Amino acid sequence: MSTTLPNGTPAQTELPHAPTPVNLRIPGPTPVPPEVAAAGAWPMINHRGPEFEAIVTRVTDNLRYFFQTEHDVLVFPGSGSAGWEVAIVNLFSPGDAVAVITIGNFGERFALVANTFGLKVTKIPFEWGQAADPAAVGEWLRALPGLRGVLLTHNETSTGVTNDLPALTQVIHQAAPGALVVVDAVSSLGCIDLPMDALDLDVVFTGSQKGWRCPPGLMMIAFGPRGLAAADSAKLPRFFWDVKRAKKAFDKLAPPYTPPVSLWYQLDVALAMMRQEGRAAIIARHAAIGDYTRQRVQSMGLTLFADPAHASNTVTAVNAPSGQELKPLMKALRVEDGVVFAGGQDHLEGKIFRIGHLGAVQQPDITAALDALERRLK
Numbered sequence: 001m002s003t004t005l006p007n008g009t010p011a012q013t014e015l016p017h018a019p020t021p022v023n024l025r026i027p028g029p030t031p032v033p034p035e036v037a038a039a040g041a042w043p044m045i046n047h048r049g050p051e052f053e054a055i056v057t058r059v060t061d062n063l064r065y066f067f068q069t070e071h072d073v074l075v076f077p078g079s080g081s082a083g084w085e086v087a088i089v090n091l092f093s094p095g096d097a098v099a100v101i102t103i104g105n106f107g108e109r110f111a112l113v114a115n116t117f118g119l120k121v122t123k124i125p126f127e128w129g130q131a132a133d134p135a136a137v138g139e140w141l142r143a144l145p146g147l148r149g150v151l152l153t154h155n156e157t158s159t160g161v162t163n164d165l166p167a168l169t170q171v172i173h174q175a176a177p178g179a180l181v182v183v184d185a186v187s188s189l190g191c192i193d194l195p196m197d198a199l200d201l202d203v204v205f206t207g208s209q210k211g212w213r214c215p216p217g218l219m220m221i222a223f224g225p226r227g228l229a230a231a232d233s234a235k236l237p238r239f240f241w242d243v244k245r246a247k248k249a250f251d252k253l254a255p256p257y258t259p260p261v262s263l264w265y266q267l268d269v270a271l272a273m274m275r276q277e278g279r280a281a282i283i284a285r286h287a288a289i290g291d292y293t294r295q296r297v298q299s300m301g302l303t304l305f306a307d308p309a310h311a312s313n314t315v316t317a318v319n320a321p322s323g324q325e326l327k328p329l330m331k332a333l334r335v336e337d338g339v340v341f342a343g344g345q346d347h348l349e350g351k352i353f354r355i356g357h358l359g360a361v362q363q364p365d366i367t368a369a370l371d372a373l374e375r376r377l378k
């Protein structure tokens with residue numbers, strides 16, 4: 001595509017153009033439906049005017065429905081990683097003792113952020129591919145008196161494992177009753193059941209490019225009453241990520257910064273579509289597609305990396321086929337079939353690949369991707 005200069009003469013250079021569409025089967029960013037994509041091209045508005053206030057009202061109402069909370073859900077510009085930081089700087093003070101339950105790469109990063117901010121971090125680690133064992137977590141926590149917080153990942157995207165959140169939160173509330181419970185739900189919320197209030201969680205966060213069928217760029221975070229109260233005494237410095245400042249502004253239906261208006265349009269449309277489908281139907285769709293994916297890869301003779309009892313309904317981690325190099329296989333799928341899977345992270349690089357099936361995914365998307373994979377297996 002070319003364009004014209006303001007004086008009407010044709011510009012010399014070609015404008016960058018869109019990449020060729022592919023069957024993008026990574027665990028985020030996820031494909032954006034046409035209705036959501038189109039909203040990204042809507043005209044700019046005054047972000048302190050009535051149209052934006054209406055968007056904030058709809059978006060926060062719909063987010064409360066999906067977080068299953070009556071408390072505050074705030075939206076920040078940023079990716080899922082911002083959730084770790086917003087939670088930590090608003091809840092804690094330097095030297096506070098926290099436990100981080102880690103079952104993979106993202107749990108490790110959560111612990112790293114807590115360390116970076118000077119918290120006294122105890123990791124409760126489990127083997128990658130396994131879920132956290134609630135009984136073992138209980139034992140760890142009972143041996144750690146004075147914890148200010150317990151941080152955990154709902155769905156570990158690097159290993160394709162979903163923690164048993166109801167069992168874990170029950171044990172945390174019993175074994176560490178004073179601790180704030182913070183849940184990274186970046187790759188689960190909007191896809192896998194997560195009743196924030198029923199589980200009595202203090203902070204839960206997610207990212208727009210995962211289950212929400214939007215481009216990356218927005219981080220949505222809910223604070224329960226204990227979380228907000230903790231922000232009154234938390235001493236870690238913060239400005240942009242200050243939840244009290246954000247809440248004050250959102251209570252007046254205007255974020256305390258210039259919002260990425262186009263992303264808000266897109267989230268508004270995406271949430272309206274999701275609300276039409278309904279929470280239970282979305283959760284059931286992910287469960288059915290997750291089941292199908294696991295059965296199908298196993299029927300090809302491949303093996304699952306994750307413990308099947310806790311395999312995720314948003315991402316499936318598959319061991320590399322024996323006798324076949326992963327890199328050329330992934331390349332052939334990408335270049336010749338237009339199917340893109342994600343690789344393994346950290347020490348799992350070259351050992352596993354991951355199939356994303358979250359967001360607006362429908363059965364035919366996954367069937368087509370798995371058909372291509374099957375054809376390329378030797």
Ligand SMILES: Cc1ncc(COP(=O)(O)O)c(C=O)c1O
Binds near residue numbers: 207
């Ligand atoms: C569970 C989990 N937490 C945190 C993150 C970090 O999110 P982002 O890459 O959007 O910063 C991710 C990203 O994949 C994730 O899957």
